Amino acid sequence: MIVRPTRLVAALIAGFALVGAAQAQKAEVIHWWTSGGEAAAIKEFASMYNKMGGNWQDNPVAGGGGGAARTVIINRMQGGDPPTAAQFNYSNQYREAISAGLLNNLDDLAKKENWDAALPDSIKTSIKVDGHYYAVPVNLHMPFWVWSNKAVLAKAGVTKEPQNMAEVIAALDQVKAKVPGVIPLALGGQGWQENIMFRGVMLANGGKDLWLKVHKDKDLSSKEFRKTLEDFKKLKQYVDPGSPGRDWNLATGMVIEGKAAFQFMGDWAKGEFINAGKSQGKDFGCALVAGPTTPYVIGGDVFVFPKSDKPGVKEAQAKLAAMMYSKEGQVAFNNKKGSIPIRTDVDLSKVDSCTATGVKALKERRLLEAHEQFLAPDAVGAFEDAVSKFWNSDQSVDDALKAMQVAVKR
Structure with a gap:
């Protein structure tokens, strides 16, 4: 330009x-x-x-x-x-x-x-x-995108970018079954990255209404939030053992190099694709998992x-x-x-x-405040800790839900 x-x-x-x-x-x-x-x-x-x-x-x-x-x-x-x-x-x-x-x-x-x-x-x-x-x-920035390697998806028979969580999981299953040696989901196992993925799943399952209900109203009692916990934990089976402690850009690099198929990450990941000489639509894909009208969370x-x-x-x-x-x-x-x-x-x-x-x-002012705008800093930290504990342990959905409910009210 x-x-x-x-x-x-x-x-x-x-x-x-x-x-x-x-x-x-x-x-x-x-x-x-x-x-x-x-x-x-x-x-x-x-x-x-x-x-x-x-x-x-x-x-x-x-x-x-x-x-x-x-x-x-x-x-x-x-x-x-x-x-x-x-x-x-x-x-x-x-x-x-x-x-x-x-x-x-x-x-x-x-x-x-x-x-x-x-x-x-x-x-x-x-x-x-x-x-x-x-x-x-x-x-x-919009923190809640899903990035993909187009060549890997082609090998797996995935013909379009996923537009909801059911399609994300179906695509991950196809990669796992049809492209041996490729990691379906690249994740940097750090708390803030785990939370980006969690909130991406939350947007996919409940959009703006769930986002505000959880962060503004501090109400985690909905069936959509429970489903968020369930879907989030399902993603664990697609992540490789080397995930813990991995920096986000290294996870992005796995997708760029075709070592992994997908990554949940903000649109700063696109800067890594661009820096590597890759083209959107040809080499990599991007999707909002609640479809093209997903509320654009302010990051x-x-x-x-x-x-x-x-x-x-x-x-x-x-x-x-x-x-x-x-x-x-x-x-x-x-x-x-x-x-x-x-x-x-x-x-x-x-x-x-x-x-x-x-x-x-x-331009449409279709923007949504980030969770930090609604929650006190202590609550943000406590909630993120609860998400990471749930991801990295055998904690039940019920126990995780209780811990997160306590966290948002701090």
Whole structure:
């Protein structure tokens, strides 16, 4: 995609050129994007900032689905040595930092770009607190996709992407029976990955109504939730013994290489396929297991800008935020990341069908808040622990259900 520079970015570039290389504004950026596709995406932001005359200092922190990085970020802010910018997700993860007065607001940029009108309410709920904007949204991820290797499916006689859990399980059975040596389901056996798969099954079984009943109403008594537990445990038979502790991108690599047929994972997995030179529709497939009108759960990434007494930091932060939200920044980054731009006023005419599904949901405002928006952090952790215990033990459905019910009410 080719996007002409906006006046805003053109002005930033011109301004940086006047500063000169000797006075380039340093910007230390902490994030957790360390896989091939993720690293390629963040380099787009870094390259753009450096071309504007800045000095991007990359500080990736791997591990824990972002948990390790968030710990570093919070500790640095509380210790008086904050980075220039830091990655978080759409969630309540940075609310305590706002309450503690540790973050600068982005009201000037929000007013200039008319975020009040441009952004969906479900996004604003995460980044606007007490009337002020505290984070720049850079993308929209949908965490609950099923990815597949087209060549493996062809060998198994699976002719279409599964559109519900019954079709997923039928396809897994076909791979298991007809393609010896190939693992039907690649899973990274880490808690957050197990929970992505669990919630994907939940969406497939109950859609928006079940999602809100569980996370907002904290009611797990429905037959659809019980079926979610049963279907989730059925998936265990398709996973290989090497799953525990496996990183998500290694599981994606198994699908890319044809060592596995399917993976439940967010659309950041697409960045790995793209980075490997694979094409959607030809080499790999994507499906929403409740069909094309599956509620698009808000996942994705923001950057916050901690307060600092160092000279020039606030100016660098303003330029970083404007660049990240710019049309060209959004397109360049998201083309590599596998996510969709948060802006709907960029050229998306040549995107693949996976991205087109997300763009359609965004334009229709068919979005659904993530579970972190409804549950307290302690409840999120307790629920995820309960899901992982159920997956990794012989615990009964009844006992797991009781544990999860207690967890969501914390």
